[in-house]
Amino acid sequence: MxxxxxxxxxxxxxxxxxxxxxxxxxxxxxxxxxxxxxxxxxxxxxxxxxxxxxxxxxxxxxxxxxxxxxxxxxxxxxxxxxxxxxxxxxxxxxxxxxxxxxxxxxxxxxxxxxxxxxxxxxxxxxxxxxxxxxxxxxxxxxxxxxxxxxxxxxxxxxxxxxxxxxxxxxxxxxxxxxxxxxxxxxxxxxxxxxxxxxxxxxxxxxxxxxxxxxxxxxTPDELKRLVPGGHVRLRFATVVELEAASRLLVDSARDDAALALTVPSIGGVGALRRVLDRLDEGGLEVDDLTIHTPDLDDVFFALTSKKAEPGRVDAKGMIS
The missing domain is CATH 3.40.50.300 (P-loop containing nucleotide triphosphate hydrolases)
Structure with a gap:
């Protein structure tokens, strides 16, 4: 070594x-x-x-x-x-x-x-x-x-x-x-x-x-995953698909005007694959998707606030 x-x-x-x-x-x-x-x-x-x-x-x-x-x-x-x-x-x-x-x-x-x-x-x-x-x-x-x-x-x-x-x-x-x-x-x-x-x-x-x-x-990516706020935004072609996806992904937030769902995610390929697998099982196709992960600005404010304590990480690996 x-x-x-x-x-x-x-x-x-x-x-x-x-x-x-x-x-x-x-x-x-x-x-x-x-x-x-x-x-x-x-x-x-x-x-x-x-x-x-x-x-x-x-x-x-x-x-x-x-x-x-x-x-x-x-x-x-x-x-x-x-x-x-x-x-x-x-x-x-x-x-x-x-x-x-x-x-x-x-x-x-x-x-x-x-x-x-x-x-x-x-x-x-x-x-x-x-x-x-x-x-x-x-x-x-x-x-x-x-x-x-x-x-x-x-x-x-x-x-x-x-x-x-x-x-x-x-x-x-x-x-x-x-x-x-x-x-x-x-x-x-x-x-x-x-x-x-x-x-x-x-x-x-x-x-x-x-x-x-x-x-x-x-690493920068590891620190970003400590901070909550990551999500996957899925956009669908029709209201029918949006409603069906919303029933499958119960933790998601709907945006009817944009025909979109926002699904909380801790980031990573595995988390994205699980979301897409759920949609495949339901026979649904995504028209478009975007992934948002917290950046170092989010990390900085979360970890250097007066309330931040070293080692305070919840079960999902996020700062609590």
Whole structure:
């Protein structure tokens, strides 16, 4: 079994009486993207800062690339790259100079620093702007440069703390493409975000934080199935078929004007097949059907409300 790139157990962090992290457990497999999703103050950035050795936890253990953040912080720092919420670029330097500076700080040596800078400028489409002042850079260009600086030493584990905040849709999609490419090349990414589409697009697994605790964890589809509201909408050609289907599917809601039935569903192929099998047994054909499953917006509001409690799942696998 492969060793996880990140392994966290019982992580606690408080400032006085204010508890920021309240027993976080998290495991991130190598070569994957895991997203930490949650509202402001949930503990996302604090978790990243502990893992990046910028903060000491009060209790618990955290391993990054097999190195303990307390016992071997140098080993952790050698393995990671961190892109924070705000671009950490020097506006008095050009893009090329920023990369060269970071390469020298990473002790790459003069020759390797120059070659690595050229590689990153090409990879992040910054060649034309390499020797221009950062005052001429757009927000998306600065963000790309910031990420390029993070990757100077080719880290195996990358922390991205809300990397697309404030970016326009085109720049955001460019950053997503870069993240996908990094993971395809073997990097591990821990992403914090409040952008629900971003988590859905990039993450293989999502951990939802609220009040310093992980209140749910799973793939995007698994989390969506926790939230009630999924349904199948069936439309029929005639009123007669609608009435017959309504008698077969007793839990459905009728829409006579649209000749449609709405059938509650927890999602999945099996649930849809059972509905269609019932209709086949009754000799009924569906004119059209649509499937609605809750999205991450629904998950976010259901799991980060003040009433949400970890582990509160009913018999159908839904949040109660």
């Amino acid at each position: 492969n060793t996880p790139a990140i392994e966290v157990r019982g992580l606690h962090k408080s400032y006085g009486t204010h508890v920021v992290l309240d027993g976080i457990d998290l495991s991130v497999a190598s070569g994957t993207v895991t997203a930490l999703l949650g509202p402001n103050g949930a503990g996302k950035t604090t978790t990243v800062h502990v893992l990046a050795t910028l903060l000491r936890p009060d209790a618990g253990t955290a391993l990054v690339n097999g190195c303990d953040v307390l016992r071997d912080p140098d080993g952790v720092r050698a393995a990671i790259g961190l892109t924070g919420q705000f671009s950490a670029v020097d506006t008095l330097l050009t893009g090329e100079e920023n990369l060269l500076l970071m390469a020298r700080l990473r002790h790459l040596g003069s020759k390797r620093s120059k070659s690595r800078t050229v590689e990153l400028l090409e990879e992040f489409d910054l060649v034309d702007a390499a020797r221009t002042p950062l005052a001429t850079y757009s927000g998306g260009m600065r963000r790309r440069l910031d990420l390029a600086m993070t990757l100077v030493s080719t880290p195996s584990v990358i922390f991205l703390d809300e990397p697309t905040t404030g970016l326009d849709p085109r720049s955001r999609h460019t950053m997503w493409s870069i993240v996908r490419r990094l993971v395809a090349e073997g990097s591990t990414v821990l992403l914090t975000t409040q952008n629900l589409e971003e988590a859905d697009q990039l993450a293989g697994r999502i951990a939802v934080l609220d009040g310093g605790r992980i209140v749910a964890e799973g």
